Amino acid sequence: xxxxxxxxxxxxxxxxxxxxxxxxxxxxxxxxxxxxxxxxxxxxxxxxxxxxxxxxxxxxxxxxxxxxxxxxxxxxxxxxxxxxxxxxxxxxxxxxxxxxxxxxxxxxxxxxxxxxxxxxxxxxxxxxxxxxxxxxxxxxxxxxxxxxxxxxxxxxxxxxxxxxxxxxxxxxxxxxxxxxxxxxx
Numbered sequence: 001x002x003x004x005x006x007x008x009x010x011x012x013x014x015x016x017x018x019x020x021x022x023x024x025x026x027x028x029x030x031x032x033x034x035x036x037x038x039x040x041x042x043x044x045x046x047x048x049x050x051x052x053x054x055x056x057x058x059x060x061x062x063x064x065x066x067x068x069x070x071x072x073x074x075x076x077x078x079x080x081x082x083x084x085x086x087x088x089x090x091x092x093x094x095x096x097x098x099x100x101x102x103x104x105x106x107x108x109x110x111x112x113x114x115x116x117x118x119x120x121x122x123x124x125x126x127x128x129x130x131x132x133x134x135x136x137x138x139x140x141x142x143x144x145x146x147x148x149x150x151x152x153x154x155x156x157x158x159x160x161x162x163x164x165x166x167x168x169x170x171x172x173x174x175x176x177x178x179x180x181x182x183x184x185x
Contacts, residue, residue, distance in 0.1 A: 001027045004154075006171060021049035022169070030064065030076075038064045040078060042100075050169060052089045052162050058082055058122070060100045071108070078102045084122065084132075090162050096130070098122040112142040133157040140177065148177040 003025035009018050026044035033039055041061040047053060062080015079101050086094040102120035109115060116138045124130040138152035156169040 001025070004173070006173060018049060021047075023047045036066050036069075038066065038076075040064050040080070042082075048156075048169065051158070051165050054087045054089055056084065056086045058084045058098075060098070062100055073107045074105065076104045078104070081125075082122070084124070088162050092162055094127070096124045097126045098124050098131075114140050116140060127160070130160045132159070140179075142179070143176075146178050146180070148179055150175055150177045 003023075005023045006020050007018075008020045009016055011017075024044070024046035026042055028040055028042040030038045030040045039061065040063075042059070044056075044058040046056040060080055060082020062078060064076050064078045066074070067077050068075035080099070082098050082100050084094065084096040084098050086092075086096070100120065100122060103118065105115075105117040107115045116136070118134075118136050120134045122132045122134075124132075133155075134157075135155045136152060137154075138150055140148045140150045143149050151174045152171070154169075154171040154173070156171075157167055159167065161167055
């Protein structure tokens with residue numbers, strides 16, 4: 001499960017304007033069907049003021065492979081299909097069938113610090129040449145019990161943004177997080 005939000009505003013000559021306002025997240029459920037393979041279901045949602053995106057909902061699912069599964073390092077490869085609904089403030093609405101291709105990687109540097117990376121690629125099967133990509137890379141360091149300090153780089157790419165908008169949203173963020181892992185024995 002993951003949720004992110006960013007908001008910023010600036011004031012110039014007494015006029016305040018929003019420079020960033022986005023909210024997004026996903027939940028994914030995996031079920032192992034063997035030691036190396038699993039099935040997954042996911043649901044993602046997003047809002048992005050800078051892209052004129054009022055809402056995006058993306059349910060999907062598929063098959064995954066545990067390429068690396070050690071105590072220190074995991075690498076999961078995923079593939080499947082889904083549906084994407086998008087509504088923009090320009091009036092544009094998209095109903096898209098997409099493939100889902102991705103990976104999720106984690107590596108524990110030590111008992112308190114981990115590197116995290118994920119990449120998802122959503123080529124649209126009913127929109128010639130359209131696709132989205134999501135890339136995240138981060139570092140999480142345990143501060144106290146369940147509290148972590150996180151530094152993240154993210155890139156959200158849309159091959160066909162609405163008129164006048166850029167393809168990429170690039171973010172560099174830092175913040176506090178909570179971890180809900182089982183206690184080590």
